[in-house]
Every structure is written in C-alpha cells, then in structure tokens.
Amino acid sequence: MEVQQIASLADFQTIIDARRSYRMYDTTYDMPEEIVANALEAALLSPNSSNMQMWEFVRVRSTDMKEKMHDICLGQSAAKSASEFVVVVARANAWKERAAFNYQSLENEYGRDSEQFKKVSQYYGKLMPFIYRNDYFGIIGGVRKLITGVMGLFKPTVHQVSKKDILASIHGSNSLAAMTFMYAMKAQGYDTCPLGGFDSKRLKKLLKLKSSDEVTMVITCGKGVAEGVWGKRHRVAYNEVVRSV
Ligand SMILES: Cc1cc2nc3c(=O)[nH]c(=O)nc-3n(C[C@H](O)[C@H](O)[C@H](O)COP(=O)(O)O)c2cc1C
Numbered sequence: 087m088e089v090q091q092i093a094s095l096a097d098f099q100t101i102i103d104a105r106r107s108y109r110m111y112d113t114t115y116d117m118p119e120e121i122v123a124n125a126l127e128a129a130l131l132s133p134n135s136s137n138m139q140m141w142e143f144v145r146v147r148s149t150d151m152k153e154k155m156h157d158i159c160l161g162q163s164a165a166k167s168a169s170e171f172v173v174v175v176a177r178a179n180a181w182k183e184r185a186a187f188n189y190q191s192l193e194n195e196y197g198r199d200s201e202q203f204k205k206v207s208q209y210y211g212k213l214m215p216f217i218y219r220n221d222y223f224g225i226i227g228g229v230r231k232l233i234t235g236v237m238g239l240f241k242p243t244v245h246q247v248s249k250k251d252i253l254a255s256i257h258g259s260n261s262l263a264a265m266t267f268m269y270a271m272k273a274q275g276y277d278t279c280p281l282g283g284f285d286s287k288r289l290k291k292l293l294k295l296k297s298s299d300e301v302t303m304v305i306t307c308g309k310g311v312a313e314g315v316w317g318k319r320h321r322v323a324y325n326e327v328v329r330s331v
Pocket residue numbers: 105106107108109162164279280281282283284303319
C-alpha cells in the first residue's frame with residue numbers, strides 16, 4: 087500500500103517552529119472563548135493509555151481566580167498576564183467511569199454477542215479494574231507488583247503496576263494531551279507556556295480537586311507579545327540524544 091501524505095510536514099513544522107513558551111501576553115487583547123475550547127477538543131483526541139482518558143482540564147478565566155493562580159504559580163511572569171489558564175489534572179480514581187465508558191462504547195459498536203466485544207469486554211471489565219484500582223497506602227499496587235514480578239520470570243510482563251507507576255502513566259497520557267493542546271493553540275495563532283512550577287497543594291485546594299487527583303501541568307494561554315519569548319531555542323544535537331540499535 088502506498089504511503090499517503092495527509093498534510094505537509096512543512097506546514098506542521100511551521101507550527102512546531104512558531105510554538106514557543108511565552109512568558110508575557112497582551113493584556114489589552116480579549117481572547118475569544120472558543121479558542122481554548124477548540125484546542126481542548128483537539129487535545130481530547132490525543133493518544134492515551136488504554137483509552138482510559140484519566141484526565142480533566144480545568145479552565146480558569148475569571149480575574150479573581152487568575153490572580154490566585156499567579157500567586158500559586160510562584161508569581162512567575164508567565165502566569166501574570168495570561169488570558170486564561172488550563173490546568174491538566176490526573177484523575178487517578180476515574181477508572182470505574184472510564185472503563186464503563188469504554189465497555190459501553192464497544193458494546194454499542196460491535197454488538198453484545200460479537201467475538202470482538204467478548205475480547206474487549208474482558209479488557210475493560212476485568213483487566214482495567216485490576217490495573218487501576220488502588221488504595222491510599224499503595225498496598226494493592228504492591229501486591230500487583232509482586233504478581234507481575236513472578237509472572238515476569240516466565241514471560242515478558244508489564245512491571246509498571248504500582249500506584250506510583252499508574253500515576254506516572256496517567257501523567258504521561260496527560261502530557262500528550264497538553265502537547266496537542268499547545269499545538270492546536272498555536273495553529274489558531276495563540277500562545278502558551280507549560281508550567282511545572284506551582285504549589286500543588288494550594289492549587290488542589292483552589293480548584294477543589296479530590297485528594298486522589300494530581301495536577302500534571304498548568305498551561306497559560308493568550309496572545310503572546312514579542313518580549314514574552316526568552317531568546318533563541320537551544321537544543322542538544324540530534325546525534326547526542328538519538329541512537330540506533
Ligand atoms: C513540564 C514542563 C514544565 C515547565 N515549567 C515551566 C515553569 O514553571 N516556568 C516557565 O517559565 N517555563 C516552564 N516550562 C517551559 C520550558 O522552560 C520551555 O518549554 C523550554 O525552556 C523550551 O523552550 P520552548 O518551549 O520555547 O521551546 C516548562 C515546560 C515543561 C514541559
């Protein structure tokens with residue numbers, strides 16, 4: 087089968103080159119509400135582990151809340167003039183609803199008695215609850231780790247099954263969604279800055295998140311101004327970070 091080029095790499099490269107982390111935005115500009123909504127719709131199509139979509143995106147738009155966000159983001163300049171914040175949340179306890187969602191969607195797609203559904207219903211009905219279920223102390227995850235450790239003696243096995251591992255996997259999927267979001271913002275002409283520098287405890291309290299939730303990233307958004315970009319891009323050379331085996 088021939089490879090079909092569905093969009094030019096040059097066009098995509100234009101977006102990659104233009105996306106920079108902006109630490110200052112135009113405060114006189116009123117960013118239309120739908121810009122972030124469009125980019126979030128794109129982000130929802132991001133690849134994510136087992137299609138479990140263990141994410142939530144919290145939009146922060148009011149002046150009062152944005153001031154609090156600036157403080158929680160340690161007074162950073164990128165958080166001072168943003169038109170909007172998007173907080174990407176890892177919802178570790180959403181697995182029941184998400185597994186049920188997938189189960190139902192696949193039943194609707196294939197039909198209850200089909201062979202395909204029998205296979206995937208095991209996956210979402212049994213395996214996903216087994217992998218994602220956790221308790222406060224991580225004991226269930228520890229037991230899972232023991233089981234996979236023994237299984238791994240006999241065949242290739244996924245070993246990243248502790249409570250911490252599962253959270254890391256959710257943050258991984260969420261980060262892909264964050265990236266899609268930032269490119270979709272840039273494709274519409276707008277700018278972003280991903281932030282890891284924030285007080286996670288105060289942020290959880292402000293957004294009324296559950297104790298089991300974790301914040302993957304804060305993303306500031308707006309119409310960037312030229313001074314908002316801090317110099318040229320410096321990246322380690324291809325050959326230093328890419329190797330073939
Ligand atoms: C996970 C993550 C956390 C980051 N945290 C911050 C931050 O707290 N403050 C900030 O100004 N930039 C932050 N950045 C932006 C990086 O500094 C920036 O992406 C990097 O310097 C490369 O520049 P570029 O995005 O313009 O290509 C963060 C980026 C990522 C991916």
